[in-house]
Amino acid sequence: MKKSLLSLMLGGLTIGTTEFVVMGLLPDIASDLKVSIPVAGYLISAYALGVVIGAPLIVMMARNAPPKKILMILAVMLTVFNSLAIIAPSYNFLFLSRLLAGLPHGAFFGVGAVVATRLAEKGKEGQAISIMFSGLTVANLAGVPFGTYIGHHFAWRYTFIIIAFIGLLTIAALYFWMPNLEARAKVTVKSQLQVFKKLDAWLVILITAIGTGGLFCWISYIAPLLTNVSKFSAENVSYILVLAGLGMVIGNLIGGKLTDRFSPEISIIAILLSLSVDLVLVYLFSSNQYASLILVFTTGCISFSIGSAIQILMIRTAVGSELIASASIQAAFNVGNALGAFLGGLPLVAGLNYATPNLVGVVMSICGALITVFFLQRKRKLARLQNC
Structure with a gap:
C-alpha cells in the first residue's frame, strides 16, 4: 500500500470514529446531559448538517490550492473541532461542536x-x-x-480525546507521506458550478442522499436496538459493534473490486437491493440474539460496499468539476445520514420499537435503487442517440 493512500486512510479513521461513535454513545450522552435518546440523536443530524454545509463551501474556497495543502488544513480542522466536545458543558455546546466537526468531513473525502x-x-x-x-x-x-467501550465504562468525553489524537496522527502522516501534487488548472467558481446544471449529477446526488438512508436508519439506533430488542446488555454493545466493523471492512474492499470489474451503476443497484432485503431480515429477526449477531455483520458488509461505486460514478459524471462534485457526494451521504436518523426516529416517537426504523430504511434503499435504474436507462438512451 502506498504511504500516500495510508495517510488518506488515517483521515478516514478520524472521520469514521467521530461520525459513528456517537451512535453507540447515545444512551451515555443522553444520561449525562439529561436529554432523551431521540433528542441526543439530533447530534447525529448536527454532524451531518455540518458536512452538507462544509463540503461544497470549503472545496469552492480552496479549489485552486494544491491538494496536500487543502488536506492538511482539513485535518487540522477535524482535530480542533472534535476537541471541543471534550469540554462541552451542555447539550447545546455539544450540538455546535458536532456541527463544526462535520464541516471538513465532506471536503476531506471529496478532495481525497x-x-x-x-x-x-x-x-x-x-x-x-x-x-x-x-x-x-x-x-x-x-x-x-x-x-x-471507553465512553460507556469511563466517560464519553474520553472518547473524543482519542479522536483528537488520531487527528494529530493524520496531520503528521499527510505532512510526511502525501506527495506535493500540482493543483489543477485554475478554475473559477462559475466553471465549477456548471456541474450542477447536469441532470445526471443531481441524480447521483439523489441516489446517495436517499439510497444510503437505509444504512443510517439502521446504524443510528443500533445501540438501543441491541439492548431493547435483542436484549443484549449495554456492556456487550461495544463488542458486538466489532462485528459491524468487520463487515464494513470486508464490504468496502469487495465494493472497490466490484466497481473496477463492473459498471458503478450495476454495482449500486445490486448493493441497494441487497441492503433492502437485509434490513427486512433485521426487522423480523433482531429479537433472536444469534440472528441479530449475523445481521449486524451482514448489514455492515452490504451497506459499506457502496462508497467506491458512488464516488467513481460522480467523478465520471462531472469531468472538469471533479472536486466540487466529489465533495457534494459526501454532502449527499450526510443528507442520507440526517434523513435516516430523522425518518428512522419517527416510528420511535410514535411509540414503536427500535426495530421499526429498519423498515424506513428498506423504503429508502429501494428508492435509491430505482433512481439508479432510471439513471442507467437514461445513460444508455443518450448513448444510442449519439451513435445514430
Whole structure:
C-alpha cells in the first residue's frame, strides 16, 4: 500500500470514529446531559448538517490550492473541532461542536477521492478510493467499539480525546507521506458550478442522499436496538459493534473490486437491493440474539460496499468539476445520514420499537435503487442517440 493512500486512510479513521461513535454513545450522552435518546440523536443530524454545509463551501474556497495543502488544513480542522466536545458543558455546546466537526468531513473525502484516483494505477481507481474509505471501516471495526467501550465504562468525553489524537496522527502522516501534487488548472467558481446544471449529477446526488438512508436508519439506533430488542446488555454493545466493523471492512474492499470489474451503476443497484432485503431480515429477526449477531455483520458488509461505486460514478459524471462534485457526494451521504436518523426516529416517537426504523430504511434503499435504474436507462438512451 502506498504511504500516500495510508495517510488518506488515517483521515478516514478520524472521520469514521467521530461520525459513528456517537451512535453507540447515545444512551451515555443522553444520561449525562439529561436529554432523551431521540433528542441526543439530533447530534447525529448536527454532524451531518455540518458536512452538507462544509463540503461544497470549503472545496469552492480552496479549489485552486494544491491538494496536500487543502488536506492538511482539513485535518487540522477535524482535530480542533472534535476537541471541543471534550469540554462541552451542555447539550447545546455539544450540538455546535458536532456541527463544526462535520464541516471538513465532506471536503476531506471529496478532495481525497480525487487525489486517490490520481495516485492509483490505471484501472484500479475504485480500489484506491476503497483504501481511503477503509479508514471508515477500520473505525467501525476498532475505533467505534473501543470508543464506545471507553465512553460507556469511563466517560464519553474520553472518547473524543482519542479522536483528537488520531487527528494529530493524520496531520503528521499527510505532512510526511502525501506527495506535493500540482493543483489543477485554475478554475473559477462559475466553471465549477456548471456541474450542477447536469441532470445526471443531481441524480447521483439523489441516489446517495436517499439510497444510503437505509444504512443510517439502521446504524443510528443500533445501540438501543441491541439492548431493547435483542436484549443484549449495554456492556456487550461495544463488542458486538466489532462485528459491524468487520463487515464494513470486508464490504468496502469487495465494493472497490466490484466497481473496477463492473459498471458503478450495476454495482449500486445490486448493493441497494441487497441492503433492502437485509434490513427486512433485521426487522423480523433482531429479537433472536444469534440472528441479530449475523445481521449486524451482514448489514455492515452490504451497506459499506457502496462508497467506491458512488464516488467513481460522480467523478465520471462531472469531468472538469471533479472536486466540487466529489465533495457534494459526501454532502449527499450526510443528507442520507440526517434523513435516516430523522425518518428512522419517527416510528420511535410514535411509540414503536427500535426495530421499526429498519423498515424506513428498506423504503429508502429501494428508492435509491430505482433512481439508479432510471439513471442507467437514461445513460444508455443518450448513448444510442449519439451513435445514430
